[in-house]
Amino acid sequence: MSNKQPIGIFDSGIGGTSIFKEIHSLLPNENCIYLADSINAPYGNKSKEDIIKLSIKNTEYLINKGCKIIVIACNTATTNAIDYLRANYNIPFIGIEPAIKPAALNTQTKAIGILATKGTLSSQLFHKTTDLYSEGIKIIEQEGDGIVQLIESGQLNSNKMKSLLEIYLKPMLEQNIDHLVLGCTHYPYLIPMLSKMLPSHIKIIDSGRAVANQTKVVLASLDLLNPSSENPKIELLSNSDIAVLNTILDNKFNVTHLKF
Numbered sequence: 736m737s738n739k740q741p742i743g744i745f746d747s748g749i750g751g752t753s754i755f756k757e758i759h760s761l762l763p764n765e766n767c768i769y770l771a772d773s774i775n776a777p778y779g780n781k782s783k784e785d786i787i788k789l790s791i792k793n794t795e796y797l798i799n800k801g802c803k804i805i806v807i808a809c810n811t812a813t814t815n816a817i818d819y820l821r822a823n824y825n826i827p828f829i830g831i832e833p834a835i836k837p838a839a840l841n842t843q844t845k846a847i848g849i850l851a852t853k854g855t856l857s858s859q860l861f862h863k864t865t866d867l868y869s870e871g872i873k874i875i876e877q878e879g880d881g882i883v884q885l886i887e888s889g890q891l892n893s894n895k896m897k898s899l900l901e902i903y904l905k906p907m908l909e910q911n912i913d914h915l916v917l918g919c920t921h922y923p924y925l926i927p928m929l930s931k932m933l934p935s936h937i938k939i940i941d942s943g944r945a946v947a948n949q950t951k952v953v954l955a956s957l958d959l960l961n962p963s964s965e966n967p968k969i970e971l972l973s974n975s976d977i978a979v980l981n982t983i984l985d986n987k988f989n990v991t992h993l994k995f
């Protein structure tokens with residue numbers, strides 16, 4: 736394995752670019768391949784078996800492209816498939832899970848909200864983590880049904896989105912949460928809208944920076960950080976409409992449409 740090989744990153748769609756951006760900003764020398772499986776989005780309503788099958792397809796694609804590490808930039812795929820992937824592929828995996836721990840440790844109102852997909856909220860891994868940190872704390876879980884579809888279809892800042900969020904936030908506000916955990920990598924793109932809708936004392940938490948840090952730690956421990964200061968090769972691949980992916984990345988990268 737050479738340190739010049741790319742970091743492979745995949746998501747059910749364009750949301751994992753929120754993680755790609757953190758990785759690219761922390762590790763600007765690294766070559767990266769980002770895979771948006773948008774044709775199969777959302778993963779959140781699929782069965783565990785289907786999520787594993789799609790995660791295998793994405794993993795094998797990235798391994799065949801010569802990636803040195805795979806970042807699963809999707810909470811739904813991590814919570815349902817990372818154990819299977821780690822057991823079956825000889826490559827390091829970094830996953831992402833809702834950041835319950837910092838919210839649970841810092842809440843003053845003893846109530847935190849979690850917005851995530853059905854697939855994440857119903858996973859064993861998520862239950863294991865919530866069990867660890869839920870003592871004395873109310874955790875208000877909310878499925879973000881429909882949010883991923885709106886983002887994937889370019890309706891991030893729409894009235895439809897605002898109405899959905901109003902419905903999803905209401906029970907959390909009634910329970911006086913002071914932390915909102917974003918448990919899906921599409922949701923950081925909602926932060927501008929959420930910040931306007933939520934009282935200012937509510938802290939919005941996402942795990943993007945932590946995932947980038949962890950990627951750096953693991954690469955360093957394996958002596959796989961790319962020391963080169965040449966411009967890195969960044970490939971962004973989508974098997975669906977590339978226009979939305981381009982927009983969400985402010986047209987800053989080359990996006991290619993590819994069947995996979």
Ligand code: DGL
Pocket residue numbers: 746747748750751776777778779780808809810811812852855883918919920921
């Ligand atoms: N970005 C994925 C996640 O973090 C979205 C899941 C979906 O496709 O429903 O869970």
